[in-house]
Amino acid sequence: MTIKGFIVKSTIVTYTRPMAFPPFAVTVDLVVFTIRDDALHVLTIRRGESPFKGRKALPGGFVKVNEDLDTAAARELLEETNIGSVDRLHLEQLGTYGTPKRDPRMRTVSVAYLAFAADLATPVAGTDAASAQWSPLSATLSTKMAFDHLTILQDGLERARAKLEYTTLAASFCSNPFTIADLRHVYELVWDTTIDPRNFHRKVLASEGFVEPTGEHTSAGRGRPAQLFRPGPATQLHPPVRRQH
Amino acid sequence: MTIKGFIVKSTIVTYTRPMAFPPFAVTVDLVVFTIRDDALHVLTIRRGESPFKGRKALPGGFVKVNEDLDTAAARELLEETNIGSVDRLHLEQLGTYGTPKRDPRMRTVSVAYLAFAADLATPVAGTDAASAQWSPLSATLSTKMAFDHLTILQDGLERARAKLEYTTLAASFCSNPFTIADLRHVYELVWDTTIDPRNFHRKVLASEGFVEPTGEHTSAGRGRPAQLFRPGPATQLHPPVRRQH
DNA sequence: CGAATAGTGTCTTTAAGACACTATTGA
DNA sequence: TCAATAGTGTCTTAAAGACACTATTCG
Numbered sequence A, B: 001m002t003i004k005g006f007i008v009k010s011t012i013v014t015y016t017r018p019m020a021f022p023p024f025a026v027t028v029d030l031v032v033f034t035i036r037d038d039a040l041h042v043l044t045i046r047r048g049e050s051p052f053k054g055r056k057a058l059p060g061g062f063v064k065v066n067e068d069l070d071t072a073a074a075r076e077l078l079e080e081t082n083i084g085s086v087d088r089l090h091l092e093q094l095g096t097y098g099t100p101k102r103d104p105r106m107r108t109v110s111v112a113y114l115a116f117a118a119d120l121a122t123p124v125a126g127t128d129a130a131s132a133q134w135s136p137l138s139a140t141l142s143t144k145m146a147f148d149h150l151t152i153l154q155d156g157l158e159r160a161r162a163k164l165e166y167t168t169l170a171a172s173f174c175s176n177p178f179t180i181a182d183l184r185h186v187y188e189l190v191w192d193t194t195i196d197p198r199n200f201h202r203k204v205l206a207s208e209g210f211v212e213p214t215g216e217h218t219s220a221g222r223g224r225p226a227q228l229f230r231p232g233p234a235t236q237l238h239p240p241v242r243r244q245h
Numbered sequence C: 001c002g003a004a005t006a007g008t009g010t011c012t013t014t015a016a017g018a019c020a021c022t023a024t025t026g027a
Numbered sequence D: 001t002c003a004a005t006a007g008t009g010t011c012t013t014a015a016a017g018a019c020a021c022t023a024t025t026c027g
Helices: A069-080 A149-166 A169-173 A180-191 A197-206 B069-080 B149-166 B169-173 B180-191 B197-206
Strands: A025-036 A039-046 A060-062 A090-097 A108-116 A133-136 A211-217 A227-231 B025-036 B039-046 B060-062 B090-097 B108-116 B133-136 B211-217 B227-231
Touching: A025 A069, A025 A149, A025 A169, A025 A180, A039 A180, A060 A069, A069 A090, A069 A108, A090 A149, A090 B090, A108 A149, A108 A169, A108 B108, A149 A169, A149 A180, A169 A180, A180 A197, A180 A227, B025 B069, B025 B149, B025 B169, B025 B180, B039 B180, B060 B069, B069 B090, B069 B108, B090 B149, B108 B149, B108 B169, B149 B169, B149 B180, B169 B180, B180 B197, B180 B227
Parallel strands: A025 A108, B025 B108
Antiparallel strands: A025 A039, A025 A060, A039 A133, A090 A108, A211 A227, B025 B039, B025 B060, B039 B133, B090 B108, B211 B227
16 A cells, blocks of 8 residues: 655654554535525635646635644635634534545545525635635536535535525525525525415515514615515524425 | 554455555444334444453444445345345434544444344344343443543433434334334334324324334224324325424 | 515415215124 | 124314415615
8 A cells, every 4th residue: 555645734643653553634625605696606626736626616625634624624625715713614524434435545434514605705816716705606617626516516516405404504595685586586596496486585585584674675676675674583494495306 | 653463354455565554444334223122222242352341332343445435334234133134124324423532452443333223133143242132222222331432421321312203213112013002102202202192193194104014903902993004105204203302 | 756675465375174975894 | 791802983183285365665
């Protein structure tokens, strides 16, 4: 078993004794969704090195020796975007991917995380190939991605779709404050459907704790000005907003 | 960084070069539920060695060098129970637990799996401390378990409860064939509620593909003989069987 | 004004829950 | 016979969906 040298930050762990368990590299990978230009986008990087040089990949990196998995995911997210803090942002574990040959260099187990961001979270500027970009989701789903990242992305999308049904996470996609139409737009783009605006409006207002009125209204735009809301205290929806079945 | 020697099966990986990433041990842990004696039970082992000597723990073990995570989980499950094959059994990834100090001996990341078994899956006989036992769930939830296994168990229970709502997995708890009352019993024990037998009966029969009649009936027992069913082809329930909210 | 979007009222349909009632067995 | 469990019918209630209608803005 040979493992190519690969230096991560400045951490090099030297280990010279026989080990009693197979050593694995553990990474976190991030599926970060946002809405911009009226379409769902995912945060990607372009690989500058072999393997999979030139392909799109999910942002991520090695978990540090004394770092919690959740902390590693939050750290990578902060490094890749200029979102101020991880507080007003949803980050959850998606699943773990550890097929033996998924990384040809070494045996790697990747813990994938799913995040929803409002559009203010623009990627960190940078000209190197590893800087993150927002990629339109629909196009990205039909490209070849590095490693098993396309599978992870598909799983992340399905999780996001399911979560909108019974949680208030759609509000995480909206900058604050937002209108009911903004919120509806999230559902329509993530589910790739259309929703009756009138029934949706009534439904959201009837869901205790989903949104709270700010008292303000939108100033400009076609049509009647809309009320502005902020996210309410609820996290789960009873009853859920149902997808077509 | 020192790691105590610890031999797993007969696999010893010798690694003598500087490594460019922090080495982790990767394990799988299993939350296996079954119903016996009219109560939900979970498969546990009793730890025979330090750390946490004498405490209950979830069955599990190291992932092998060239083994997929799912395969490792299935292998451990087959090793601990005498269920014939993994075919008629539900096994899904639950989550990954990797807090730095969760195993005091070394940095370990554990990928937890959730399984539902019909009662025919009795644990492997054996007198050593590591042999698996069915433990009543309610009692187990109030014991101190090894590592973070109590947290994993709680997460597994919540996942199981949620999954019964919108999937046909309750049938995985029933030996084949089963009655509608058997199926209702699964819901009642996992959710710790009572369900109206008459409404449940109608609801299950109205769910396309949930169960299929075998044409047979139960022979003995109090009351009118019940029809026997086998699991149908459906995996998802539309509409779901709702929990109280 | 008309087009566009916000928001309300109300009817229909679907599904959940309560519960009376019949069916078929063993003790 | 009664107690127990299986299974059906039907009414009530809650929520989803269709859609007419009013409200308020911009061009």
